[in-house]
Amino acid sequence: MASGLRIVTERVGDGAGQPVLDPDNGEELMHVQPGVSIVLGNRPPESPGTLYISTKQVVWLSDTDRAKGYAVDFVSLSLHAVSRDPDAYHSPCIYTQIETGAEELESEDSDSESDNILNLSKITEMRLVPSDPNQLDTLFAIFCECAELNPDPIEAEGEDGHNWVFSADQLEDDGGEDDDSEWAIPENSSHSIGSNGNHDLAHSVVQLHINDQRFEDAEEMEQDDKNGHH
Amino acid sequence: MLSCMEMCVQLFLSVFKDLVGSEVTVELKDDLAVRGTLHAVDQFLNFKLVNVRVVDPDKHPHMFSVQNCFIRGSAVRYVQLPPNEVDVELLQDATRREARSS
Numbered sequence: 145m146a147s148g149l150r151i152v153t154e155r156v157g158d159g160a161g162q163p164v165l166d167p168d169n170g171e172e173l174m175h176v177q178p179g180v181s182i183v184l185g186n187r188p189p190e191s192p193g194t195l196y197i198s199t200k201q202v203v204w205l206s207d208t209d210r211a212k213g214y215a216v217d218f219v220s221l222s223l224h225a226v227s228r229d230p231d232a233y234h235s236p237c238i239y240t241q242i243e244t245g246a247e248e249l250e251s252e253d254s255d256s257e258s259d260n261i262l263n264l265s266k267i268t269e270m271r272l273v274p275s276d277p278n279q280l281d282t283l284f285a286i287f288c289e290c291a292e293l294n295p296d297p298i299e300a301e302g303e304d305g306h307n308w309v310f311s312a313d314q315l316e317d318d319g320g321e322d323d324d325s326e327w328a329i330p331e332n333s334s335h336s337i338g339s340n341g342n343h344d345l346a347h348s349v350v351q352l353h354i355n356d357q358r359f360e361d362a363e364e365m366e367q368d369d370k371n372g373h374h
Numbered sequence: 375m376l377s378c379m380e381m382c383v384q385l386f387l388s389v390f391k392d393l394v395g396s397e398v399t400v401e402l403k404d405d406l407a408v409r410g411t412l413h414a415v416d417q418f419l420n421f422k423l424v425n426v427r428v429v430d431p432d433k434h435p436h437m438f439s440v441q442n443c444f445i446r447g448s449a450v451r452y453v454q455l456p457p458n459e460v461d462v463e464l465l466q467d468a469t470r471r472e473a474r475s476s
Contacts, residue, residue: 222402222449225426225440232439239440241406243449268404281442288422288444295418296448325416328391 148220148244149184149264152203152213161210163196163203171200175286179275180204182214183237185267195272197286199293202240204272216242216270218294224287226280227271236277238284240270292325381472383419389465390415390453399429399454400445406434410443419447 155161165171174197181191182204190212196203202221206212220243227239244265274280394412400421401407407430410423427439 219448222404222446223406223408223443225443227440229439241402241404241449243404284442284444291444291446292416292418292420325418325420327414327416327422328387328394 147217148242149214149216149267149270151264152205152215153211155205155210155213160194160205160207163198163205163213163215165198166200171198173198174290175283177274177279177283178207181273181275183233183271183273184214184262184264185269187262189271189273191273195274195283197283197290199290202272202287202290214264216240218291219296220244221287221291224284224291226284228277228280233271235273236280237271237273238280238287240272240287242268242270244268383417385468385472386419387415387417389455389460390419390421393455393459396456396459398423398456400450401452401454402445402449403451404449408443408445413442416447419450421445421447421450421453 152163154164156164165173175195177195177197180193180195181189182193182195183189190206192207193204194207196205201215201217203215204213221240222243223241225239226236227233228236233239244267272283274283390412394414396412397409398412399407399409400423406428408423408426409429410426412421413424414422421444423443423445424441425439426441426443428434
């Protein structure tokens with residue numbers, strides 16, 4: 145499902161131009177960072193370029209070559225981090241991992257720089273190196289924000305045929321999936337599963353409003369739920 | 375009305391909320407394992423870790439250590455929890471009750 149890195153050849157506007165976005169589907173530009181070089185996998189850095197972060201994707205466009213650009217959707221970024229360790233990479237950068245959906249290929253090394261054609265589907269690591277390393281924390285925060293805006297689509301959770309729907313109301317109501325990510329950074333958590341916590345976790349699970357009448361006849365209805373799926 | 379999946383997520387979320395500040399190891403589906411301090415977790419089970427290092431640097435030399443790390447919930451395979459910080463009996467009890475009620 146994850147598409148991985150792709151080449152961007154289209155731009156709008158004069159000069160170096162800007163990436164083509166999809167505002168009709170709600171895509172907005174969140175941040176523009178000039179002076180960023182991009183490092184794909186083990187390849188040498190490519191620069192100069194400008195980074196465009198939208199609500200859906202990360203786009204890097206070369207400042208000098210209008211035909212050169214790369215983009216990746218946030219749903220394909222499995223991890224992003226601020227890297228300042230000189231042993232990991234010589235320049236401070238945003239390190240990202242890209243989920244390609246392909247199996248890890250052992251032959252990646254032989255394909256790297258000697259190939260004229262860059263096989264983007266094999267790229268699983270991308271670094272973004274800003275000329276101003278003070279921008280790293282800002283970039284990281286924006287990446288976090290946009291990643292939170294792009295959770296996996298709900299359909300993905302029912303891949304083995306079970307949708308785990310217990311009432312018809314659920315099909316309309318997306319109450320469990322808020323658009324705004326709610327981060328839990330509690331100072332004093334009142335719900336403690338720790339060894340010194342007295343709170344009854346089982347009780348709080350029951351408190352999750354199990355009002356559906358089907359729960360009352362759990363044993364009888366279980367068979368029906370598995371077989372009769374409307 | 376919460377689906378079973380949403381209730382499971384709530385249960386895990388409540389476990390992880392309690393572990394904020396503890397050291398955890400997150401193993402991703404692509405086999406990368408990172409260890410760090412759990413800084414935050416959200417309702418999509420995305421994780422923010424700080425002081426992160428790679429568990430097996432020989433396998434992943436390009437990512438020795440990073441300061442802040444955001445891990446997409448859907449990319450996670452396992453999270454190793456510190457055994458002293460979790461009341462295993464209570465957790466087993468809660469998951470058993472949940473399995474029974476669904």
